[in-house]
Amino acid sequence: MTNLSKTLRENLSKHYTINRIKTNLIQKSNDGTIKTRFKLHDEHLIESVLIPVERDNRFTVCVSSQVGCSLTCSFCATGKMKRMRNLDPGEIYDQVTMVNEQSLEHFDKPLSNIVYMGMGEPLLAYKNVMKSIELITGKDGLNMSPRRITVSTAGIAKMIMKLADDEVKFNLALSLHAADDTKRDSIMPINETNNLDNLMDALAYFYQKTKNKISYEYIAFQRFNDSIQDAKNLSKLCKRFPVKVNIIEYNPIDGSEFSKSDSGRIEDFMDYLKRQDITCTLRRSRGKDIDAACGQLANKEN
Numbered sequence: 001m002t003n004l005s006k007t008l009r010e011n012l013s014k015h016y017t018i019n020r021i022k023t024n025l026i027q028k029s030n031d032g033t034i035k036t037r038f039k040l041h042d043e044h045l046i047e048s049v050l051i052p053v054e055r056d057n058r059f060t061v062c063v064s065s066q067v068g069c070s071l072t073c074s075f076c077a078t079g080k081m082k083r084m085r086n087l088d089p090g091e092i093y094d095q096v097t098m099v100n101e102q103s104l105e106h107f108d109k110p111l112s113n114i115v116y117m118g119m120g121e122p123l124l125a126y127k128n129v130m131k132s133i134e135l136i137t138g139k140d141g142l143n144m145s146p147r148r149i150t151v152s153t154a155g156i157a158k159m160i161m162k163l164a165d166d167e168v169k170f171n172l173a174l175s176l177h178a179a180d181d182t183k184r185d186s187i188m189p190i191n192e193t194n195n196l197d198n199l200m201d202a203l204a205y206f207y208q209k210t211k212n213k214i215s216y217e218y219i220a221f222q223r224f225n226d227s228i229q230d231a232k233n234l235s236k237l238c239k240r241f242p243v244k245v246n247i248i249e250y251n252p253i254d255g256s257e258f259s260k261s262d263s264g265r266i267e268d269f270m271d272y273l274k275r276q277d278i279t280c281t282l283r284r285s286r287g288k289d290i291d292a293a294c295g296q297l298a299n300k301e302n
């Protein structure tokens with residue numbers, strides 16, 4: 001930038017660096033989903049996914065918050081990778097702006113929603129995630145409403161309470177996946193120190209303080225968590241505050257002990273919930289041919 005003085009340029013390069021993330025690989029699914037692998041300044045790789053639903057004018061990006069993850073959920077490919085570090089706010093923000101450009105290029109529409117459901121546990125990168133949301137919602141950023149942002153957590157009660165105390169304006173999703181402690185302990189080790197009672201107390205507090213939307217993400221695993229008894233257990237967790245349940249089709253990962261629930265079992269499960277007046281939607285798997293679906297992000301090439 002020769003329009004700046006030489007001294008200023010020297011000072012800038014001495015004290016600052018610009019570590020913009022770089023596109024490393026783009027994969028397109030038959031269903032329109034686009035997965036992008038980004039390379040960070042220290043050579044680490046992360047992934048973001050653009051999920052278009054053109055008929056609803058919905059263009060959602062799923063962003064990563066950490067390189068790898070420390071939480072080792074048994075059904076998740078990211079959980080098999082070691083956690084290397086948290087992403088800094090700029091690296092999260094870059095994913096959003098770069099995928100926004102992709103959305104404009106491919107669909108002629110900007111992003112409508114952002115979900116923190118990619119690689120990593122956002123509440124363990126708390127400060128950076130909060131700062132990135134400040135950038136995304138800021139006037140100098142994308143000026144996006146926080147109501148269009150959802151942060152998803154595997155369930156860290158203390159941090160959910162912190163979100164409440166910080167009076168955040170975005171939505172919160174709990175990756176529930178099992179509605180009793182024994183089953184949840186067996187697939188999500190974080191549940192051993194943050195059991196369902198603790199999580200429900202934290203979520204009730206979050207709702208009381210913020211009135212923001214809460215949802216449960218529930219991957220249906222064949223004959224593990226998809227019986228009517230499981231639906232009964234789940235319905236008990238929907239009583240204390242308004243909550244929407246998203247049932248997600250499972251995408252098997254290499255070496256997984258689980259398989260996808262039959263559609264009949266999912267239907268019965270959802271019918272039970274609906275009869276209890278619980279709002280629930282089936283999230284069909286997107287981008288599974290390019291390993292871009294829920295729980296599949298692991299920097300793998302197809």
Ligand code: SF4
Pocket residue numbers: 069070071072073076077078079080118119120121154175295
């Ligand atoms: S599901 Fe989320 S919290 Fe669990 S291992 Fe995968 S990325 Fe980490």
